[in-house]
Amino acid sequence: MKAVVVGVGNEFRGDDAAGLAVAEALRDRVPRGVEIVRCEDEPSRLIDAWAGADAAILVDAAACRSRPGVLHRLDAVAHRLPASLFPPSTHAFGLAETIELARAVGRLPARVLVYAIEGASFETGAGLTSAVREAVDSVAAAILDDLEELCTSAP
Amino acid sequence: MTERRTIRTDYIARVEGEGAMTVVLDGARVASVELRIFEPPRFFEALLRGRSFREAPDLTARICGICPVAYQTSAVNALESLCGVEVPEPIRLLRRLLYCGEWIESHALHVYMLHAPDFLGYAGAVELARDERAAVERGLALKKTGNEVMSLVGGREIHPINVRVGGFYRVPTRRELRTLVDPLERAREAALETVRWTAGFAFPEHTVSCDLVALSHPGEYAIERGRIRSDRGLDIAPAAYDERFEEEHVERSTALHSRLRGGGSYLCGPLARFALGRDRLSPLAQEAAREAGLEAPCRNPFRSIVVRSVELVYACDEALRLIDAYEEPDAPAVPVEPVAGVGFGVSEAPRGLLYHRYRLDADGTILDAKIVPPTSQNQGAIEDDLHAVVAREAALDDESLRALCEQTIRNYDPCISCATHFLDLKVEQR
Numbered sequence: 303m304k305a306v307v308v309g310v311g312n313e314f315r316g317d318d319a320a321g322l323a324v325a326e327a328l329r330d331r332v333p334r335g336v337e338i339v340r341c342e343d344e345p346s347r348l349i350d351a352w353a354g355a356d357a358a359i360l361v362d363a364a365a366c367r368s369r370p371g372v373l374h375r376l377d378a379v380a381h382r383l384p385a386s387l388f389p390p391s392t393h394a395f396g397l398a399e400t401i402e403l404a405r406a407v408g409r410l411p412a413r414v415l416v417y418a419i420e421g422a423s424f425e426t427g428a429g430l431t432s433a434v435r436e437a438v439d440s441v442a443a444a445i446l447d448d449l450e451e452l453c454t455s456a457p
Numbered sequence: 458m459t460e461r462r463t464i465r466t467d468y469i470a471r472v473e474g475e476g477a478m479t480v481v482l483d484g485a486r487v488a489s490v491e492l493r494i495f496e497p498p499r500f501f502e503a504l505l506r507g508r509s510f511r512e513a514p515d516l517t518a519r520i521c522g523i524c525p526v527a528y529q530t531s532a533v534n535a536l537e538s539l540c541g542v543e544v545p546e547p548i549r550l551l552r553r554l555l556y557c558g559e560w561i562e563s564h565a566l567h568v569y570m571l572h573a574p575d576f577l578g579y580a581g582a583v584e585l586a587r588d589e590r591a592a593v594e595r596g597l598a599l600k601k602t603g604n605e606v607m608s609l610v611g612g613r614e615i616h617p618i619n620v621r622v623g624g625f626y627r628v629p630t631r632r633e634l635r636t637l638v639d640p641l642e643r644a645r646e647a648a649l650e651t652v653r654w655t656a657g658f659a660f661p662e663h664t665v666s667c668d669l670v671a672l673s674h675p676g677e678y679a680i681e682r683g684r685i686r687s688d689r690g691l692d693i694a695p696a697a698y699d700e701r702f703e704e705e706h707v708e709r710s711t712a713l714h715s716r717l718r719g720g721g722s723y724l725c726g727p728l729a730r731f732a733l734g735r736d737r738l739s740p741l742a743q744e745a746a747r748e749a750g751l752e753a754p755c756r757n758p759f760r761s762i763v764v765r766s767v768e769l770v771y772a773c774d775e776a777l778r779l780i781d782a783y784e785e786p787d788a789p790a791v792p793v794e795p796v797a798g799v800g801f802g803v804s805e806a807p808r809g810l811l812y813h814r815y816r817l818d819a820d821g822t823i824l825d826a827k828i829v830p831p832t833s834q835n836q837g838a839i840e841d842d843l844h845a846v847v848a849r850e851a852a853l854d855d856e857s858l859r860a861l862c863e864q865t866i867r868n869y870d871p872c873i874s875c876a877t878h879f880l881d882l883k884v885e886q887r
Contacts, residue, residue, distance in 0.1 A: 314500065314519065343522020346570060350601050395570050399583055403570075406586035407594055426500045 317421025370422035371433035527806030539800025558606025569596025624790030656749035722837030725809030795821025
């Protein structure tokens, strides 16, 4: 089984670094055949990063809708990501658009899971807030469970 | 009493108040145009203070996920010139090759994923891909080749860590670089196809009248070095930038605007580079420009997509030439000892002129830094252009006018530097 785990974010923008923090927390802890990727720019290059992989697990911060640290787990193959995941954008090509673009050109892996962690602050130069920092380990643990399940179910 | 309308779009809007356009109309009169597209990298200027000059290329590369090579190059240019070091020719050419990779990656992203959908009537690249899959795959392949060049020369494709003051940490072998030849030859064909594709789009008749400012260097299409010139006679060394350009507050906007001192707003980027450097493009890129019907200067920002496509051809062509001529340097870097004083560096980021200035003490500690990215410099020109477009098309309904404003902004490929990447997630219970 070949899989990639992608942490998306900007480490200089407060809780936007959540995805990167999860990727670092998973480094050296994932099964063989699983690659850890940091994505700090626009995400369309991820279509190349997951080429040939059976599964991709993506972790990103999300705007706060309920309370900081709340985690959402979405199956991007079974459902299109909610329309609200597409913030209007004249420049940035976002993670949700990357997934939909890959789907349109037949380059989405068989399994794609998206973890979104609600953040509290996205201030330039700030670190993770405590609620998000506390969520990082549990997200990493959930991803390790996913990977174990993927490994056992895959040929 | 006239009707007051506000046309607004939040487009890097993942943080309250960040990245927005607001146009206010009183009847048919444009009351104000305000664009907040770019947060100048003040945070990084502060971060650099007190750090060693050797850290500048690495730190500034973090400013932008799209153009890290531009930030590194302007930084090393400023610091090496202050310290009296000129890197050996093979190192300079290797940096130019790395920069070509960035141009390919960035231009392919903008042309295919962000800009083409406007001309073809699609909401975005996803919708375009459903109907024109082959075109979008061509764009993705081009982008991938740019990434491969950056990855091989730069160490890793995003935020290359291989560039240092004085050269590189490690230089590739000739054999390693040869692995890029096949992908680049295919990319060059794809780029020629890109020019033919974009040249066939319909372009509104539109011209901008501001000065066009770009680097210029004898005998080459300026990328990683040159003097700062304009199509109206400006011709200065990078060290004179602050004497000729200024950042100021203007009444209609809260943002700082770059202006020519004693002049007005100006435009940098592909249109400016093409106006000043068309004759120095490779014969193949010049031929592609001719076939596309591009004249220099081209002052229609809607046609910038064709100019970017021609620059894609050039960047592939030039990368192949540089690989063919590559000779491994004797050492990956030359020694650089710090000198107290002020250093100035420029280069042509995909979006245009990127200016860096550093003041060092004798130990090489950075006392202060100034970074002026192309999107900051273009902000005034973009707002002027929006003003003109809205004034002319004020009869359109709000939705059509908003779409036209967004397309007008996209003509300038504004940078997402400093933008966050997080999702705007409205929870929908299933």
